[in-house]
Structure formats: structure tokens, C-alpha cells
Amino acid sequence: MGKKLDEMTITIVGVGQIGGSFALALKENQAGGKIIGMDKKKVIEKFRTGEIFDSLTFNLDSAVREADFIFLSTPVLTILNLLPQIVQHMKRDAVLLDSGSTKREIVSLMSKYPQRILIGGHPMAGREKPGFESASSTLLENKLFALVFPTKKSLEGKSTVLALLEKIGAIPFEIDGEKHDLVVSLTSHLPYVLSLCLSSLVEDFFNKDTLFKKFISSGFIGATRLSFTQKEMGKGILKSNSSHIIRMIDEYRDRLAGIRSLIEKGNEEEMDRFLGKINRFHSELV
Amino acid sequence: MGKKLDEMTITIVGVGQIGGSFALALKENQAGGKIIGMDKKKVIEKFRTGEIFDSLTFNLDSAVREADFIFLSTPVLTILNLLPQIVQHMKRDAVLLDSGSTKREIVSLMSKYPQRILIGGHPMAGREKPGFESASSTLLENKLFALVFPTKKSLEGKSTVLALLEKIGAIPFEIDGEKHDLVVSLTSHLPYVLSLCLSSLVEDFFNKDTLFKKFISSGFIGATRLSFTQKEMGKGILKSNSSHIIRMIDEYRDRLAGIRSLIEKGNEEEMDRFLGKINRFHSELV
Numbered sequence: 001m002g003k004k005l006d007e008m009t010i011t012i013v014g015v016g017q018i019g020g021s022f023a024l025a026l027k028e029n030q031a032g033g034k035i036i037g038m039d040k041k042k043v044i045e046k047f048r049t050g051e052i053f054d055s056l057t058f059n060l061d062s063a064v065r066e067a068d069f070i071f072l073s074t075p076v077l078t079i080l081n082l083l084p085q086i087v088q089h090m091k092r093d094a095v096l097l098d099s100g101s102t103k104r105e106i107v108s109l110m111s112k113y114p115q116r117i118l119i120g121g122h123p124m125a126g127r128e129k130p131g132f133e134s135a136s137s138t139l140l141e142n143k144l145f146a147l148v149f150p151t152k153k154s155l156e157g158k159s160t161v162l163a164l165l166e167k168i169g170a171i172p173f174e175i176d177g178e179k180h181d182l183v184v185s186l187t188s189h190l191p192y193v194l195s196l197c198l199s200s201l202v203e204d205f206f207n208k209d210t211l212f213k214k215f216i217s218s219g220f221i222g223a224t225r226l227s228f229t230q231k232e233m234g235k236g237i238l239k240s241n242s243s244h245i246i247r248m249i250d251e252y253r254d255r256l257a258g259i260r261s262l263i264e265k266g267n268e269e270e271m272d273r274f275l276g277k278i279n280r281f282h283s284e285l286v
Numbered sequence: 287m288g289k290k291l292d293e294m295t296i297t298i299v300g301v302g303q304i305g306g307s308f309a310l311a312l313k314e315n316q317a318g319g320k321i322i323g324m325d326k327k328k329v330i331e332k333f334r335t336g337e338i339f340d341s342l343t344f345n346l347d348s349a350v351r352e353a354d355f356i357f358l359s360t361p362v363l364t365i366l367n368l369l370p371q372i373v374q375h376m377k378r379d380a381v382l383l384d385s386g387s388t389k390r391e392i393v394s395l396m397s398k399y400p401q402r403i404l405i406g407g408h409p410m411a412g413r414e415k416p417g418f419e420s421a422s423s424t425l426l427e428n429k430l431f432a433l434v435f436p437t438k439k440s441l442e443g444k445s446t447v448l449a450l451l452e453k454i455g456a457i458p459f460e461i462d463g464e465k466h467d468l469v470v471s472l473t474s475h476l477p478y479v480l481s482l483c484l485s486s487l488v489e490d491f492f493n494k495d496t497l498f499k500k501f502i503s504s505g506f507i508g509a510t511r512l513s514f515t516q517k518e519m520g521k522g523i524l525k526s527n528s529s530h531i532i533r534m535i536d537e538y539r540d541r542l543a544g545i546r547s548l549i550e551k552g553n554e555e556e557m558d559r560f561l562g563k564i565n566r567f568h569s570e571l572v
Contacts (some may be wrong), residue, residue: 011353044450050331085363124503133352173500186491187501191509193545194480201441201541203567205472214430214459215473216571217410226569231561237550238557248487249546253539259479260535263524271524275517278482281489282513285502 003068005163011036011067013082015043015053015059017126018099019073020135023052023169028137038063046132061089069160072098076236079106087113095157097121101184101233103177104238107150117157120148120177122184123170128228141169148177185244189237190252193245195226196234289354291449297353299346299368301329301339303412304385305359306421309338311454314423324349332418347375355446356534358384362522365392373399381443383407387470387519389463390528393436403443406434406463408470409456414514427455434463471530475523476538479531481512482520 016039027034027110037044044058057063064070064086070084072079079100090096095117099107103120110118112276125143127134145165165172175183179252202224205212229237238245262270266281298305298320302325312318323330323339330344330506350356350372355375358365358372365386376382386392396404401538411429431451434570449457458482461469488510491498524531548556 026445126503126505128505139427141448143503146501168313175497180495181503183498186488186498187506188503190487191484191506193542193549194484195509196543197538197545198477198480199564199568200545200560201476201538202472203563211461211465212469212472214502215410215469217412217429217434217474219412219414219512220477221572222511223481224568224571225508227503227564231558231565234561235554235557239552239554242549242552245549248544249542251547252483252487253542256479256483256502256535256539259483259486260532263479263528263531263535266525268521268525271521274486277489277518278485278513280516282485282510285506285510 005031005160005167007033008068008160009036009066010069010071011035011038013038013040013070013072013086014074014078015047016131017075017129017134017139019053019071020122021125021137021139022073022099022133022168024135024137025140026164027052029167031164032069032169036067036069040227041223043132060085064090064094067091067094069164070094070096072096072100075101075232076100076102076106076240077232078236080109080240083109083118087116087118090116093117093279095160097157097161099123100240101188101237103146103148103180105240107148107177110154111150113174114151114153117148117154118163119154119157120146121151121161122146122180123167128225130228130230130233135182138169143170144173145170146180147172147174148180149174150177181241182244183243185248189241189245190248192226192229192234192237193249194252195224199224199227239262291317291446291453293319295320295322295352296355296357297324297349298339299349299356299358299372300360300364301325301333302359302417303420303425304409305357305414306338307411307423307425308357308359308385308454310421310423311426312450313338315453315455316354317450317453322349322353327572329418343467346371346466350376350380353377353380355450356382358382358386360386361516361518362386362388362392362519362526364522366378366395369404373402373404376402379395379403381405381446383443383447385409387474388521389432389434389466391526393434393463396440400437400439403440404436405447406432406436406444406466407441407447408432408466412549414511416514416516416519424455429456430459431456432466433458434459434466435460436463467527468530471527471534475527475531476534478512478515478520478523479535480538481510482484485510486511 015037035053044056049147097119107120123145162263320340322341327344345528393406409431553556
């Protein structure tokens with residue numbers, strides 16, 4: 001690690017929910033010397049200099065030029081677009097960590113710059129409502145933060161990243177990109193797709209007969225909550241992890257066919273066994 | 287309406303989450319003269335006479351014999367089992383309202399007693415964690431309470447039921463049993479089945495590789511929350527509404543196939559359109 005944490009200039013590219021939470025956590029834990037916030041003009045205009053960010057800009061090049069540490073927290077497709085441009089302008093010894101929802105494509109792009117300290121990251125945290133309004137200084141606290149080191153060079157940034165994550169209370173977890181994408185295709189992306197599918201089906205029924213809408217309950221709202229996931233973020237997930245997601249959809253479809261026949265058969269003992277097993281599994285989970 | 291509300295003896299058969307919430311709401315709103323709680327011995331033993339219930343018993347016959355109003359709040363299959371026995375022992379002018387999750391089979395059974403005031407009910411409220419521990423005096427407040435009047439005789443109880451629901455702040459909504467079961471098969475039962483299916487799939491992956499478990503997030507917990515639904519309650523739903531549920535599973539399966547090909551194709555414009563539509567639908571919903 002070169003500079004001390006509290007002397008570093010940290011640039012947050014994308015001050016939405018995750019980037020905003022990272023900035024708030026740095027501020028609250030007095031990590032980082034100067035914090036620069038960078039985003040689109042209309043986002044940046046909502047902030048006042050000196051409150052959370054010491055400096056605000058919608059110019060990417062100038063935002064990353066002076067940074068010792070760059071936190072790249074935009075949707076996946078934007079990360080893939082911005083990375084080559086950032087690499088051109090960042091300092092040679094600066095450390096970059098991203099927070100994209102999928103890792104394989106991002107770390108594959110990172111490995112094309114073996115002279116740069118580029119680290120893949122993904123915090124297992126987030127609320128469905130997007131944007132800085134849902135950010136909080138404790139959002140990443142006690143949450144797993146997956147880390148992928150794609151090159152030998154990237155390991156030079158490890159101590160800095162670990163020190164920063166420790167400061168904000170996140171739990172670092174090293175994993176390779178391919179494995180990461182497989183795991184989250186089940187634990188995050190499949191639930192997202194299932195929620196999209198339920199919302200899409202229900203919308204059609206609502207349009208046919210408004211009576212359906214009267215009967216929505218908290219259980220239904222919970223089951224469709226992930227449909228809130230911001231379009232750009234969702235698109236990045238579906239595009240950059242399509243093969244794993246499709247595999248999980250197929251596994252789910254086969255399982256659903258099994259439950260369908262359990263219901264059709266209507267054997268109480270079989271139902272008892274299945275429902276009891278799920279009850280036990282779920283109560284051990286939470 | 288015969289007796290005034292505050293002179294009535296009200297028996298709650300099944301003092302779980304819904305029955306308990308009904309009792310607490312009656313108490314808080316000073317409705318009902320005497321409130322009797324009836325359940326299995328091991329449930330009843332947890333209560334003290336005089337706190338919420340003026341009287342407690344695990345004897346069904348004696349519990350319903352003196353009641354002016356009976357609230358039958360057990361899982362569906364138990365309702366179907368208990369109803370004939372209750373009818374034998376209830377007073378001729380007593381009013382019975384149930385709270386079962388499905389209505390077609392229950393009101394069909396009710397209609398076999400055209401000389402009794404038997405009314406089908408279903409509050410659109412509930413938490414996943416079962417039992418009295420999740421009961422609250424406000425659980426039914428401002429929630430839709432579906433009502434089915436299966437016989438001409440049952441209408442004699444209408445004013446009493448409406449007065450009681452008004453007291454506790456629930457919103458009465460008349461519907462026929464068949465329509466009710468169709469609507470909730472989409473809004474409640476399908477989400478329940480989808481959650482079961484996800485839990486079941488995920489359990490297998492967890493057993494194969496504990497790494498998956500490290501990556502569970504709040505989104506995943508939300509998506510599987512309905513798996514908590516108590517086994518007996520779930521079984522009643524799946525058995526008594528199987529044909530509608532199977533229809534909804536089939537609609538869902540077809541829709542999922544559509545989303546699968548959207549992901550496989552990977553056309554960004556099509557994804558934008560679809561995800562944008564879902565974002566809009568969902569933000570109008572909540």
C-alpha cells in the first residue's frame with residue numbers, strides 16, 4: 001500500500017445506491033482524504049460540494065486523473081464501456097475496484113490491462129429502489145464483498161482494498177469470476193427473473209380484470225419486489241450472465257414441473273413431506 | 287342483527303395468527319361481550335384466562351355451544367373437517383364466519399346446511415411466520431376481507447359480520463367463491479408455489495456446495511419468504527385450489543419460456559422495452 005487511507009484521493013464513478021453508500025461509509029468512518037463524486041450532470045446537480053463529496057464533476061477524465069483509488073459503481077454495461085477510458089487517464093499506481101453485479105466479462109476486460117491495478121468487486125447488498133435516495137452508510141456493513149483479482153498486477157492493490165473494506169465493515173471474500181457468476185445466477189439473478197416473470201403475468205391479468213388488483217397482499221408485493229431493479233442494471237445482469245441464468249431457468253422449470261405434478265396428484269403424505277422439508281430449510285436459513 | 291355486538295359471546299376456533307389478530311382487534315375496539323378461545327390443548331395452555339380471552343378451552347363442542355358468533359380460523363382442511371361438527375353444536379341463530387385461504391370447497395360445504403348462518407371469509411392479510419406470536423390487533427386493519435354468502439339463510443348474518451369488520455377496520459368485499467379462488471390463485475397461491483420451487487432448487491445447490499449459501503442476500507430472502515407458510519396451511523391451499531393453481535403454473539411456465547428466449551437472444555432494445563414496462567408496472571403498484 002502506498003499512501004495512507006486518510007491521505008488518499010478517492011473517486012466514486014457512479015454515485016447511485018452502491019457508490020453513494022460507499023461514499024457515506026467512507027465519510028462516517030473517516031477513511032479517505034478527499035472524496036470526488038462523478039456521475040451524469042443531472043445526477044451531480046443534486047449534490048452540494050462539501051456535504052458528502054469534497055468535489056463533484058461530470059467529467060470522467062478529470063475525476064479519475066488525480067485519484068489514488070477509484071470505485072467504479074455503475075451498471076455492468078456502463079462499467080464495460082467506461083473502463084478503457086478510465087485506464088487511459090488514471091494514475092499508474094492508482095487502484096480501481098468495481099462493484100458490478102456480474103464479474104466474468106468485467107475481469108476478462110480488466111485482464112487486458114496487465115500493467116494496471118484493476119480489481120473486480122461485488123457487494124452482496126442492495127435495496128430494490130435505485131439511486132442515491134436508497135444509499136446508506138451502513139448498507140455494506142457486515143455484507144459479503146466478493147473480490148476477484150484478475151492479474152498479478154492487481155494483487156498490488158489488495159492491501160488497500162482490504163483496508164478500505166475493513167474501515168467500512170464489509171466482509172471481503174475472494175472468488176474467481178466464473179464461479180462468482182454461477183453462484184449469483186442462482187442466488188440473485190434467478191430470483192430477479194422469476195420476479196420479472198410474475199410481474200409480467202400479473203400485469204396482463206390486471207389489464208383484463210381490475211378485480212385482481214384488489215387482492216394484492218404483502219406476500220405478493222414481496223414476491224415481485226425485485227422487479228423494481230433498475231432497467232439498466234437488470235439489462236447488464238441478463239446480458240453479461242445469460243448462459244448461467246438460462247441454465248438456472250431450465251433447472252427451475254424442471255423443478256416447477258415436479259411441484260405441478262405433486263399438486264395434480266394431491267397425495268397428502270407427499271405434500272407433507274415436501275412442504276415440511278421446505279419449512280425446515282427456510283427456517284434454518286434466516 | 288339480534289344481540290348488540292358488545293353483548294355477544296364470540297368464539298374463536300383456532301387462535302393462530304388470524305384468529306389471534308381478530309381477538310386482539312375485538313379486545314382493542316371493545317367489540318364482543320365475552321371472547322372464548324378454542325384450540326388444541328398445547329396451544330391453549332400458552333394463554334392465561336382473562337388476558338385476551340375471557341375463557342379458554344380445547345373442547346370444540348362446549349366452545350361453540352354458547353357462542354353468538356363463531357370465527358373459524360384454522361387451515362382450510364381443518365375447516366372442512368370441523369364445520370359439520372360445529373354445525374351440530376352451534377346455536378340455531380348463531381353466525382359463523384371462516385377465514386380460510388380458499389373459498390370454493392368451504393362455501394360448497396356451507397351450502398349443505400341451508401338452515402344455518404354460515405359465511406365464507408378471507409382476509410387479505412397475514413405474515414409468513416405462523417402462529418399467535420405473529421398476531422397483532424392491527425393485522426386486519428385497512429385490509430380487504432373477502433366475504434362469500436353461500437345461501438339465502440347466510441344473508442341473515444350479513445349485518446353482524448359487517449358491523450364486526452367495521453369495528454376492527456377491515457374492508458368487506460363480497461365475491462363468489464369460484465371467482466375468489468381464481469383471483470387468489472394468481473395473487474397469493476402462485477407466488478407461494480414459486481417461492482417453494484425456488485427454495486427447493488436452492489436447497490439442492492446448497493447441499494452440493496456451501497459456497498452458494500455465503501451469497502444469499504436480502505433479495506433472495508424476500509423471494510423465498512413465502513416458503514415460511516405453515517405446512518398445514520399450504521397443504522390446504524394446494525389441495526383445495528389445485529385446478530386454478532395448475533392453470534397459473536402453466537401460464538407462468540409459458541411466460542418464463544418467453545423471458546428465457548429474450549435473454550438468449552440478448553437484443554438490448556427488446557430488453558429495454560420489457561424491463562421498462564415491468565419497472566413502470568411495479569412502481570404504479572406500490
